Amino acid sequence: xxxxxxxxxxxxxxxxxxxxxxxxxxxxxxxxxxxxxxxxxxxxxxxxxxxxxxxxxxxxxxxxxxxxxxxxxxxxxxxxxxxxxxxxxxxxxxxxxxxxxxxxxxxxxxxxxxxxxxxxxxxxxxxxxxxxxxxxxxxxxxxxxxxxxxxxxxxxxxxxxxxxxxxxxxxxxxxxxxxxxxxxxxxxxxxxxxxxxxxxxxxxxxxxxxxxxxxxxxxx
Ligand SMILES: C[S@@+](CC[C@H](N)C(=O)[O-])C[C@H]1O[C@@H](n2cnc3c(N)ncnc32)[C@H](O)[C@@H]1O
Numbered sequence: 001x002x003x004x005x006x007x008x009x010x011x012x013x014x015x016x017x018x019x020x021x022x023x024x025x026x027x028x029x030x031x032x033x034x035x036x037x038x039x040x041x042x043x044x045x046x047x048x049x050x051x052x053x054x055x056x057x058x059x060x061x062x063x064x065x066x067x068x069x070x071x072x073x074x075x076x077x078x079x080x081x082x083x084x085x086x087x088x089x090x091x092x093x094x095x096x097x098x099x100x101x102x103x104x105x106x107x108x109x110x111x112x113x114x115x116x117x118x119x120x121x122x123x124x125x126x127x128x129x130x131x132x133x134x135x136x137x138x139x140x141x142x143x144x145x146x147x148x149x150x151x152x153x154x155x156x157x158x159x160x161x162x163x164x165x166x167x168x169x170x171x172x173x174x175x176x177x178x179x180x181x182x183x184x185x186x187x188x189x190x191x192x193x194x195x196x197x198x199x200x201x202x203x204x205x206x207x208x209x210x211x212x213x214x215x216x217x218x219x220x
Contacts (some may be wrong), residue, residue, distance in 0.1 A: 004091050029174050033096035034070035039138075047168045050078035056202050057164050057197045062086045063132040066156065068120050068149075069093070069139030072118045073101030080110040081134070087133070090116040091124065094171070121145035133157075137166040140180070141173025143186050150187045157207045163189055168200040177201055 022210050029037065053075060059065060062195045064084040070076045070090045080088045088110075095117040105113050118125060121144045142151045153163055163184065167175050177198055180193055189205035196202055 015105055018096045028141070029092060032070065033072075036097060036100055039071050040074055043075065048202070049164060050075045053166060053202060054078045055083055055206070057133060057135065058162050059083060060086070064130060065089070066091065066124075066126065066131040066134040066153075068124075068134065068136045068153070069142070070164070071097050071102050072115060072139065073104045075135070075137055076101050076113070077104060077108060077110075080105055080108070080113055080209055083112065086132075087112045087114065089116065089126065089137060089157065091116045091118060091120065093119055094119070117205075119144075120149045122148065122152070122154050124152045128155055129158050129161075131134075131157050131161055132202070133162050135164045135166075136161070138168065138171050139172070139173045140165060141167070141171065145181060146175075150189070154187050154189065154207060161207050162192070163205045163207070164202060166202045174199075177203060 020183060024154065059079070059082045064087050065079055065083055066089045067076055067079060070089050070092055075167060076090060083116045088103055090098060090113065092101075098117055102113075102115055116125060120139075134157055136153075138207070140146055140149065150163075157163065165175075165180055165184075166175075167180070177194060179212050184203075184205045185191065188208040190208060192204040192206050194201055194203045
């Protein structure tokens with residue numbers, strides 16, 4: 001059955017969900033927290049399971065990990081499991097999403113997790129060169145100013161730190177690998193590796209090797 005906009009709207013009115021929020025979920029833009037059950041769906045494992053994603057990333061027990069746009073924490077529990085001596089910082093535009101993620105992480109007893117609400121288009125409220133890893137899963141496409149976001153992530157990453165981005169279709173905000181790579185390289189990130197298919201990929205980038213060499217040189 002084909003669903004046009006009026007049909008969808010009348011169905012959603014029946015179950016008391018606002019039209020604007022529904023349209024935001026189906027179209028481009030910030031994914032509304034009222035629909036977090038959709039991104040918490042176990043069917044997502046068919047795209048990428050949290051353990052599979054974490055295995056692709058350079059996470060050590062003591063790593064400082066920044067997850068931007070964690071939503072309700074679908075991947076965050078696995079990231080927290082992997083850093084028993086480190087720290088996981090969750091940063092999301094919607095405090096309601098952070099509250100949902102916190103409930104999940106609290107229930108598992110994680111004490112080394114921070115929660116900050118804010119817009120990743122602006123300067124991230126963390127110290128320079130601080131994180132070993134920054135992860136964004138189906139987030140960057142929603143961010144108003146992607147360039148500013150990548151710039152801000154670059155600032156807070158340790159010189160040897162890694163930026164990891166996972167994107168998959170049919171997310172309406174999907175960013176192609178080529179677009180992502182040129183945006184990251186423009187800011188000085190060096191491409192490391194791509195996992196998966198072009199429609200469902202994880203890409204990793206290292207903060208500029210030049211910065212890393214400069215840091216090593218400065219300490220010699
Ligand atoms: C599609 S959800 C993905 C959630 C989670 N990464 C996952 O895959 O389950 C996108 C998330 O990014 C957040 N987000 C969108 N724009 C943002 C921004 N400018 N700054 C921080 N978070 C943002 C949304 O609030 C939402 O929680």
